[in-house]
Amino acid sequence: MKIFDRLSNGWKIGKMSFKTILDHPSLLLFPVISGISLILVTLSFFGGGYFAFGDLIMAMGDETVVSDNLNILFYVLIFCFYIVNYFIIVFFNVGLVHCAKRILEGEETSVGEGVNYALSRITTIFAWAFLAATVGVVLKLIQERLGDFITGLIGMVWNIATFFVVPVLAFENVSPLEAVKRSGQIIKEKWGESLGANFSFGLFSLLGIILVVIPGGLILGSVFHPAVGIVMAILSYLIIQTVVSAANMVFLTAAYTHVSDQKSNQYFDSELLDDMFIQK
DSSP states (O other): OOHHHHHHHHHHHHHHHHHHHHHOGGGGHHHHHHHHHHHHHHHHHHHHHHHHHHHHHHHOOOHHHHHHHHHHHHHHHHHHHHHHHHHHHHHHHHHHHHHHHHHHTTOOOOHHHHHHHHHHTHHHHHHHHHHHHHHHHHHHHHHHHHOHHHHHHHHHHHHHHTTTHHHHHHHSOOOHHHHHHHHHHHIIIIIGGGGGGSOOTHHHHHHHIIIIIHHHHHHHHHHTOHHHHHHHHHHHHHHHHHHHHHHHHHHHHHHHHHHTTOOOOSSSOHHHHHHTSOOO
């Protein structure tokens, strides 16, 4: 199948994902709660870190000691920050994909059910957060020593290998390393070298920014006040990212269940999903 045919099918599948969200808007609560939690965690970590270590830094007299201790404190703080962030993101995504799977199978579900399901997988989620945080810190160390280009390449490979990690963690009893292996196996067997030709929800985000965020901010800023335009642009951007994030998780759920031979699906066309993958 040609690349433009794949992109066309990807666009159709994207619309199916948004249709699922439109019919079940409660799914949006997962990225909303996750986003709010991440903001609070970020403020707590960096605000708390400053107050906790500020006096220690001022009390140090030796510049070398200051530098070494600051370096250690920085990476400890970053590692803990990564763990909490990855835990929050994956926790609510696991809840979302559980609910999405139930919806795609024609079953009733709720946000509470999704949260309870994520709680039942909490050990696996935390183990994954620990692994992802470790990789994040290692990438940061590599970035400092080898630069952005090498780090970007490694990060891209990691992102591709972990594409299906969330549904794998949600639905399979595997360790974090096994989840990466399983996700990579799905990518290799089903998409192979043509992963880049498949649909990316980044296109929907870009269209939302071009068609809504920028014009809305400019119009309201010129009619009322620049501050109003800025606030509206920020809010509309966050709304778009919330919807796209939820739709992306719905797509991942549909794709995962499809490649796992769980064909029952009332929102996604099986033939379109087949066309998204390479036929071996």
